Amino acid sequence: MFRVEILGGVGEYGRNCFYVENAGSAILLDCGVTNNLEKTLPSLNREHMEKLEAVFISHSHIDHTGALYVLDEWGSHAPIIMSEQTADQLGKFHPKTKTLDLKTYRKWSVVNEHIRFRWGFSGHLLGSVWYEIELNGETIFYSGDYVSDSYLHKADLPDFGETDYRLALMDSGHIEKDINNPDTLRQLLDYIDKTKEGPFIIPSSFSGKTADWALYLFQNGKREIFVDNRLHAFFVAYENAGVYLKEGLASLIHTFNQTCLTQKFSFDSNSICFVCEDEEMIERLYEACPNAKLIVTGYSKPPLYEQFNHEGRCIEFFYKTHPDKADLRNLVKQIRANEWIFFHSPYVNELKVFKSEVSNNRPIRMEDRIIPDHINCLFDCSISSKSGY
Numbered sequence: 001m002f003r004v005e006i007l008g009g010v011g012e013y014g015r016n017c018f019y020v021e022n023a024g025s026a027i028l029l030d031c032g033v034t035n036n037l038e039k040t041l042p043s044l045n046r047e048h049m050e051k052l053e054a055v056f057i058s059h060s061h062i063d064h065t066g067a068l069y070v071l072d073e074w075g076s077h078a079p080i081i082m083s084e085q086t087a088d089q090l091g092k093f094h095p096k097t098k099t100l101d102l103k104t105y106r107k108w109s110v111v112n113e114h115i116r117f118r119w120g121f122s123g124h125l126l127g128s129v130w131y132e133i134e135l136n137g138e139t140i141f142y143s144g145d146y147v148s149d150s151y152l153h154k155a156d157l158p159d160f161g162e163t164d165y166r167l168a169l170m171d172s173g174h175i176e177k178d179i180n181n182p183d184t185l186r187q188l189l190d191y192i193d194k195t196k197e198g199p200f201i202i203p204s205s206f207s208g209k210t211a212d213w214a215l216y217l218f219q220n221g222k223r224e225i226f227v228d229n230r231l232h233a234f235f236v237a238y239e240n241a242g243v244y245l246k247e248g249l250a251s252l253i254h255t256f257n258q259t260c261l262t263q264k265f266s267f268d269s270n271s272i273c274f275v276c277e278d279e280e281m282i283e284r285l286y287e288a289c290p291n292a293k294l295i296v297t298g299y300s301k302p303p304l305y306e307q308f309n310h311e312g313r314c315i316e317f318f319y320k321t322h323p324d325k326a327d328l329r330n331l332v333k334q335i336r337a338n339e340w341i342f343f344h345s346p347y348v349n350e351l352k353v354f355k356s357e358v359s360n361n362r363p364i365r366m367e368d369r370i371i372p373d374h375i376n377c378l379f380d381c382s383i384s385s386k387s388g389y
């Protein structure tokens with residue numbers, strides 16, 4: 001029997017974790033906690049754990065990996081499959097980790113006699129991947145967190161039409177938005193170029209977005225860029241992971257690192273400063289630089305940002321780190337699945353609206369495939385915290 005259990009991540013922004021079982025074998029797709037202070041665990045129990053034959057990790061963010069320690073503590077024997085970059089970023093070594101061999105990109109890899117899988121690039125972060133997994137003859141697609149138009153990071157999909165999936169699990173993190181990332185970058189640069197007074201402070205996290213912005217502004221802008229020490233290792237890793245990046249970026253990244261990671265932080269009117277999203281640091285900068293402008297990129301809005309905003313010193317350029325509505329429409333057309341689970345958004349309960357929009361767009365006969373009514377019950381989850389990656 002084919003069975004799916006949503007252990008977290010649907011109707012909420014965090015603790016992504018999905019249990020899929022077929023004919024007595026089971027897998028887990030990601031194993032995250034909520035991004036808030038509570039770090040709420042997914043609804044995983046020992047019964048799930050005992051049947052697991054493999055755990056597939058899409059990328060290192062805590063909402064996809066924060067509960068892996070529970071499997072370790074319970075003594076799970078299932079291999080934990082992830083990219084080498086994800087393993088490096090996690091730092092903590094999980095004894096069952098098995099890293100992806102780059103030679104297997106888009107090719108079948110065998111886990112055991114019940115499970116085989118293929119993987120590709122999901123564009124969200126260095127080392128982030130999607131999986132196509134065959135579990136005792138049923139094939140599923142798992143997007144992980146997906147960005148179709150990152151400036152630096154490659155994103156692809158399985159070959160169109162090759163597989164009819166039993167189930168697709170799709171990141172819908174920005175389903176309520178309509179954003180074009182290249183346009184956002186151009187608007188950002190235009191704003192910086194036209195604004196004489198600086199410096200510009202960009203609160204940054206360990207995310208593909210941070211690298212996209214920094215490298216774009218370095219390549220196309222005129223100002224000096226400074227990077228918080230705590231983010232240096234993040235940028236250095238880009239030098240050794242070219243396979244995850246679009247073509248022709250190696251020398252740009254090398255020059256960026258040579259230039260921007262070596263100079264001492266300075267806050268003159270010419271500088272752009274990428275600093276960790278840490279309120280104490282931002283507060284210090286707020287007090288030290290009365291001219292500083294804060295540039296924000298996503299959902300996170302601590303009270304201090306309001307203070308900047310109040311003084312006309314905060315501007316937002318929302319950059320996609322998940323699929324928006326238009327991306328989802330395209331993804332649903334590309335991936336042919338009998339059932340869908342849309343996750344990573346407090347808005348997935350509104351997917352009935354999305355369903356009718358997709359149905360109007362009919363290059364392939366999807367009309368009776370998208371979110372069949374019996375799957376809609378899966379979206380009846382309570383809405384919780386919106387903060388996160």
Ligand SMILES: [Zn+2]
Pocket residue numbers: 059061124145389
């Ligand atoms: Zn993520």
Ligand SMILES: [Zn+2]
Pocket residue numbers: 016061063064145344389
């Ligand atoms: Zn996520």
